[in-house]
Amino acid sequence: MSVxxxxxxxxxxxxxxxxxxxxxxxxxxxxxxxxxxxxxFVATSDTHIQTLGDKGSRRIVKMVKxxxxxxxxxxxxxxLDAVVFSGDITDQGTFTALSAFVATTDKVIKxxxxxxxxxxxxxxxxxxxxESLEIFTALTGQETDFHRVxxxxxxxxxxxxxxxxxxxxxxxxxxxxxxxxxxxxxxPLQPVFVFQHEHVLDTVFGSYSYxxxxxxxxxxxxxxxxxxxHISGHxxxxxxxxxxxWQGNFTAIGDGGLAYYEFTVDDETSVHPAxxxxxxxxxxxxxxxxxxxxxxxxxVDAGEFVAEYLVDNVAxxxxxxxxxxxxxxxxxxxxxxxxxxxxxxxxLGNYTVSVPxxxxxxxxxxxxxxxxxxxxxxxxxxxxxxxxGYYYADVPDSVSFAKFRLSDGAYTVKVVAEDVxxxxxxxxxxxxD
Numbered sequence: 001m002s003v004x005x006x007x008x009x010x011x012x013x014x015x016x017x018x019x020x021x022x023x024x025x026x027x028x029x030x031x032x033x034x035x036x037x038x039x040x041f042v043a044t045s046d047t048h049i050q051t052l053g054d055k056g057s058r059r060i061v062k063m064v065k066x067x068x069x070x071x072x073x074x075x076x077x078x079x080l081d082a083v084v085f086s087g088d089i090t091d092q093g094t095f096t097a098l099s100a101f102v103a104t105t106d107k108v109i110k111x112x113x114x115x116x117x118x119x120x121x122x123x124x125x126x127x128x129x130x131e132s133l134e135i136f137t138a139l140t141g142q143e144t145d146f147h148r149v150x151x152x153x154x155x156x157x158x159x160x161x162x163x164x165x166x167x168x169x170x171x172x173x174x175x176x177x178x179x180x181x182x183x184x185x186x187x188p189l190q191p192v193f194v195f196q197h198e199h200v201l202d203t204v205f206g207s208y209s210y211x212x213x214x215x216x217x218x219x220x221x222x223x224x225x226x227x228x229x230h231i232s233g234h235x236x237x238x239x240x241x242x243x244x245x246w247q248g249n250f251t252a253i254g255d256g257g258l259a260y261y262e263f264t265v266d267d268e269t270s271v272h273p274a275x276x277x278x279x280x281x282x283x284x285x286x287x288x289x290x291x292x293x294x295x296x297x298x299x300v301d302a303g304e305f306v307a308e309y310l311v312d313n314v315a316x317x318x319x320x321x322x323x324x325x326x327x328x329x330x331x332x333x334x335x336x337x338x339x340x341x342x343x344x345x346x347x348l349g350n351y352t353v354s355v356p357x358x359x360x361x362x363x364x365x366x367x368x369x370x371x372x373x374x375x376x377x378x379x380x381x382x383x384x385x386x387x388x389g390y391y392y393a394d395v396p397d398s399v400s401f402a403k404f405r406l407s408d409g410a411y412t413v414k415v416v417a418e419d420v421x422x423x424x425x426x427x428x429x430x431x432x433d
Contacts, residue, residue, distance in 0.1 A: 035294050035310070037077040037286035039151045042067040042298075044282035045086035045197065045233025046257030048123065052100035056091070059258040060101075063282045063300045064108045070284060077286075080113050081151045086233045086255060087120030087159070087197025093127040095135065102139045119144050120197035121160035121167050122234070130164045145172065147179045153287060154183035157195040158218070167198075168217045177221045184227050191251075191293050191314045192227045193285075199232045203252040205243035205420075206235030211264045213237075223249040226317050229293060231255055231283065236262040238391035239281045239297040240307035242327065242363055242420055247319035251311050253295060256281025261391055265368065273387050281306075291315065302393035307363070327421065334358035334366050334417035334425040342415055342430040343398075349407065351432075354400040357388065358417035358425055365390040367420045371401050376410045388417075406432070 044063060049056035064083055071080045083105070090097035105115050117140070119125070125132045133144045136159075144159035156179050161169040176194075183192045198215040199207035200222060207214030213235035222228050228250035237244065239256030246252045261276040280300035287293055291314055297307040313319055320326045336358045343354040355369050366388040373382040382404050389396045411432040417425040 035286070035292065036288055037074065037294070038289050039081055039153050039287045040067075040071055040077065040079060041082035041084060041150070041193075041285050042080065042282055043084040043086065043195070043231050043255055043285060044258055045255050046088040046236060046259045047085065047101070048088060048091040048259045049097045049101050049104070050091045050094075051096060052103055054100070056258060057100055057104045059280050059300060060104050061108045063258065063280070063298070064105075066298060066300060066303060067282075067284060068110070079151075080110075082114040082116060082155065083109055084155070084157070084193075084195055084231070085117035086157075086195045086231055087118045088123040088233065088257075088259075089117055089119070090124055091126075093124045093132050095127075098132075098135060098139055114148065114150055115140070116142065116146060116148065116155060116157055116195070118157045118195055118197055119159040120234070122197070125160060130160070130162050130166075133159060133162055145175060147183070152187070153190060154187065154192045155195070156180065156183065156192065160197075167215065173218060173221060176218055177224070180221065180225045180228065184225055188227070189315045190227065190291050191229045191287060191311070192225065194222070194228050194230045196230065196232050198234045199254060200230055200252055203230070203246040203248065204232070204237075204254040205241045206237035206254055206262075206264070207252075208264075210267070210269070211235060211237075212269060226250055226319070227315050229253070229285075229311065229314065231285075233257045236260055236279065238279070239283060240299075240365075240391060241367075242307075242365060243324060245295070245309045245311075245322045246324060247311075247313075247322040249317070249319070251293075251314065251319065251322070253283065253309065255283050256297065258282070258300065263387065265385060265387070271387075273389075275392075279391070299393040304393045306391075306393050331364055331419065331421045331423055332361055333423035334360050334364075334419050336417065336425060336428055340428060342413060342428050344413060344430050344432065346432075350403050350405050352400055352403050353413060353415065353430075354398050355415045355417075355428060356398045357395065360419055365420050366417050368418050369399060369401070370416050370418060370424075372414045373404070373406070374412050374414075381406070381411070 047056040146157045148155045201214035201216040230252040244254040261279040263271040284296045293311040295309045296305045299306045340356045345352045370385045413430040414427040416427045
């Protein structure tokens with residue numbers, strides 16, 4: 001191992017020498033409220049680094065600089081206690097990529113802020129499989145399954161199994177149970193932050209069985225500890241979707257990630273809308289003296305918060321604030337403005353239909369729009385959907401469906417808005433004569 005360590009240290013030194021500073025962090029507006037932090041960290045995942053200075057590296061730098069800017073502008077508490085990465089740190093798990101991650105974070109993370117990461121089976125293990133754990137530890141000095149106490153709060157991370165081809169082992173399940181028991185006995189009213197690459201099955205947006213991004217390996221253990229705030233990535237589903245925070249026996253949240261957006265629509269998985277590669281989402285997580293947890297979703301490139309979740313019942317065994325069934329029952333359908341109308345353009349029998357954005361109440365979001373075109377006999381001749389763009393910091397005022405073709409004749413075009421809970425608006429209608 002001494003030779004490996006020597007090579008690693010030499011390589012990192014070389015990277016540091018040739019490290020080129022990145023662009024300045026964007027300006028971030030910090031909202032004032034009655035929440036006074038006593039601890040703060042930033043978390044993300046799916047950075048998919050390939051080489052030093054690439055898109056993933058630059059986004060990490062921008063994220064960390066933004067987090068420091070937010071902290072330093074807070075007159076009550078100006079520290080950033082940790083930066084945490086929930087797996088798929090690299091795109092292929094190569095030595096070059098892992099080294100680039102270390103060099104990038106070493107350069108931008110200051111003394112007094114802990115860097116923590118978990119190693120995922122999927123991308124981080126692509127090149128070296130289970131040996132990626134040993135390489136990560138050699139490069140970072142950090143154990144890959146960790147339990148740290150940072151500023152009085154417990155942080156627990158679970159990396160992939162050291163067994164080749166195995167996601168997680170029964171030993172890891174027992175280890176997590178023991179660590180959570182110790183953490184909650186030491187501080188029964190405090191949140192315990194658990195970091196895993198994959199979502200817990202049937203919790204947050206992207207974790208459902210039909211999505212394919214959830215795992216139930218640790219479900220039985222997590223359900224025993226209401227103090228758990230589980231943070232995960234893997235799906236690339238946006239963190240500002242209201243379904244990305246979930247409460248049952250514990251609390252879970254998807255962190256969005258820094259690589260690209262993905263969705264499930266109806267039975268179609270792996271939906272990547274135009275511009276999806278612009279996703280740069282991270283969670284700015286703070287705790288106050290009353291153990292309330294404020295989670296704000298930061299669009300890193302835009303330098304704006306795009307969602308906020310306040311978990312004020314972290315130790316309670318009955319959690320309904322972010323329970324999906326409860327929120328769906330309280331939600332209402334989107335509504336178009338009184339003057340809203342469809343814009344229909346035709347060229348040589350090809351039609352383009354645009355729809356203005358509908359509005360929703362509270363923290364709900366319009367998920368997508370559906371179009372149905374029927375002929376004079378009422379037969380549907382075309383249908384489609386388009387995502388609303390709610391996941392962007394700058395949500396467009398209108399969206400357009402993919403171009404479609406109609407033969408000569410009379411048609412009725414109807415478009416409805418559908419929110420994230422499946423509520424459907426009244427239709428906007430346009431007649432083609």
